[in-house]
Amino acid sequence: MSTAASLPMNPPIDDARNFDKGKVGLISLILTEVSLFSIFVTAYIFYIGKSASGPQPVDVLTVPVWATICLLSSSLTAELAVRAVRQDARSRFLAFLGATILLGAEFMRQTAVEWNKLINTDHLTIATNVFGTTYYSLVGLHATHVVVGLILLLVAFLAALSGANVGKHEHRLHLLSWYWHFVDVIWIVVFTVVYVVGR
C-alpha cells in the first residue's frame, strides 16, 4: 500500500464523467452575477413611484428601440463568429466579430447620448431622487458589463488581426460568446423593468 497505484483493478472502471472546467467556471460566474443584478433590479422595483420630487421616469425616459436592436443583434453576430471559427473561416470570423464590436459600441454610444440628455437637459443625476439613484446604478451596472465584454471582444479581434491561431482558441471564444449572451439577457430584464414596468 505504498502508493495509490496498487488499488485493485478487478472491477470495470466507470468513467468519472468530468465536465469542462471552463464551462463550469463561467456558469458559476454567471450565477453569481445574476444574483448581483437581481438585487439591483429589486431595489429598482422597490423604489418605482416613490420619488417625491424631481423628474419622473414617464417624463424623461424614451424607449431605446435602436440601442436594444443593436445589442440583441450583436448576440447573433457573436454566435455567427463562433460558428465561423468552427468552420475555420477566418475572414468570416473577423467580419462577424468586428460587427459584434461595432454593434456593442453603438449600444454604448446610445447610452451615452441618453445619459447626456438626462443629466444636462432633464437635470436628473444619481443624487436627484430615488429614481435617479436606482436608474443610474442599474443601467450603469449593466453598461459596465457591456464595456468589459467589449474589451474582451476587442482583445480577441486584435489578436486575430495580428495573426493569432484562431482555431486554437475556439473554446475560449465560445465561452466569451456565452458571456456576451448573458449580458444580452440581462439587458432584456433591465429593459423590461426600467422602460416597460417602471415607466
Add this chain to the structure above:
Amino acid sequence: MASISHPLDEGHGHSAARQKASFWSTFVDQWIITVDHKHLGLMYIIVALLFFVAAGIQGGLIRMQLMYPNNTFLSPQVFNEMFTMHGTTMVFFVGMPFIAGLANYLIPLMIGARDMAFPRLNALGFWITTLGGILLYSSYFAWTGSAAGTGGAPDVGWFAYAPLTEKAFSPGSSTDFWILSVMLSSIGSTVTAINILATALCMRTKGMTLSRMPLLVWMFCVVSFQILVALPPLTAAQIMLLLDRFMGAHFFDTNAVGDAVLWRHFFWLFGHPEVYILIIPGFACVTEIIPVFARKPIFGRAAMIGASVSIGLISLGVWAHHMYTVGLPSRANIFFSVATMLVGVPTGIKIFNWIATMWGGRIRFRTPMLWCIAFLFHFLLAGLTGIMLAVAPFDWQLGNSYFVVAHFHYTLIGGLLCTLFAGVAYWFPKATGRMLSEKLGKWHFWLMIIGFHVTFDGLHIAGLLGMPRRIYTYPAGRGWEGFNYFSTWGVAIQAVAILIFVWNVLDALIQGKKAGNDPWDAWTLEWATTSPPPEYNFAVLPEVHSSRPLWDLKHPEDPDWKYEQS
C-alpha cells in the same frame, strides 16, 4: 481523465532546482508566488489563525469591560469598535479563510487530483482575502477624531445597519474601511467557490463518480453554491452604500425616501445563508471523521447528500427571521417562522445519521472524535435555541438580547470551532507528517469545552433576564452581575486552551511522532499518499471503485464496490 496542472516531471525538476536555491528564494517560491493548492490551503489557515488571535483578544476586551457593572475599562467609542471588529473579523477573516483553506488543502487530495481547477485564480483569491484583512486593520491608523463614526476602526456593528452608515452619521472613513475590506473578502470567497465547483466537477480521478465523491467534497459544493448566490446581495448593498456615501445617492438615505429596512433585507439575505456557509464545512469535517473513529461507513450517505442540498436551498429563504423586531406583516412572520423551522428537518436528519454511524461502532476516543462528539451536543443545543428564536413572539421578547449572543456563539464556537479543531487534529498528520500529542490535545479539548460553557451558558440566562446585546455597560442590581463575571473568567480558560493548542502544534512540528501515510487507518484518498504529500500529490493518479477506495485496497477479499451500485 482530468487535466493535470503540474505534470510529474515538471514537479521533479522543480524540487531538484529548489535544493540549490537560497532560503529566501525558497520562501518566496513556496509561500508568496506559489499556486500549489496545499501551500495556499495552509496559508489560508495560518492567516485565519492570526486573525483569530486578533478577534479573540477583541472578544476578551469586550468581556473585561462587561465583567463588572458600571465599568469604564474601555471607552464607549472603543467598545463599539471592539464588537464591530470582533464580528467582522471572525466572520470574514477567520471563518471564511479557514474554510477556504480546508477546501483548498483537502479537495484535490480527496478526489485524486494534482491541483485545483484554476491554480492561479486560487492564489488571487488568497491574496485578495488577505489584503482585505490588512485593509480592515489598517483602519486603526486612519484616526480622524474621537466622535462616533470618525475614529479609526469601524464602529457600526458587523451588520452595519443603515442609516447609521450614511455619511451624515458616520462622516469619517471608518465605515469605508468596513465596506471595502469586506468586499475584498467576498471577492476572495467567490473566487474560491468557483474554483471548488470547477475542481469537484471537472478534476475527479478515474472511477470517482459523483456518487462516490467524498461527502466532504459534496458539502463544499453546496457551500460554494451558497457563496455564489448569497454573497452578491451583500456586495450589491455595499456598492449601493458606497454610492450613497460618495455620489449622494439615496438607497438607504432616510432623509430622501431611502429605506433603512431595505439594507436589512439585503444584509440578511446574505447573513442567514452565511451561517450555513460557515457551518456546513464543519458538518463536512465531522462527516469524514466520525466514520473513521467509529470504524463504520457513514450511515445514510444519500440522505446526507440530500440533506446538505436541501439545507443549501431552504436557507436562502429564511432571512427575515433576523428582522421580526422590525415589525413585519404577520403573514411574513408566519412564513419565515415555518421556513426556519423547516431547516431543522434536514439538520435533524444529519444529526440522526452521525449518531447512527456511531451506534454499534467500535469507537476510538481520540482527540478528533472528542471534538466531533462535543460538536454534536453543542449543535443540538444551539439548534434548539435557534428554533426558539424562530418563533416570532419569542424573538420579539429576546431579539437583540444576550440570549441571541449566546445562541450564535453556541453555533459558531460550540459548533463550528469544535469541528475545525476536529479537522486540524485529524488532518494535521497529513499536512505536516507529524502527530499532535494526544495528552496536550485532551488538555486543549477539556479546557476549551469548560471555558466555552463557563463563558456562554450563563449568558442565555442574562439574556432571558433582559440584558440587551451591545450595551457598553449596565447598572448593578438587575441580576446580570454573576453571569457576566463568570463569563469573563470563561474567556480566560479558553485563552489557556488556545495557548495549549499553539504549544501542541509547535511541539509536534519540532519533535512530534512521525505520522506515516495513514495514521488513522482511514478510507479516503488523501491517506493513500505520503505525509506531507509531494508537490504532485500522487505519483500515479489512483483509480476508484467505491466511496471508500482505501477500504477496497486494504480488504481485497471484501471490497465495498461489491455492495455499492453505480
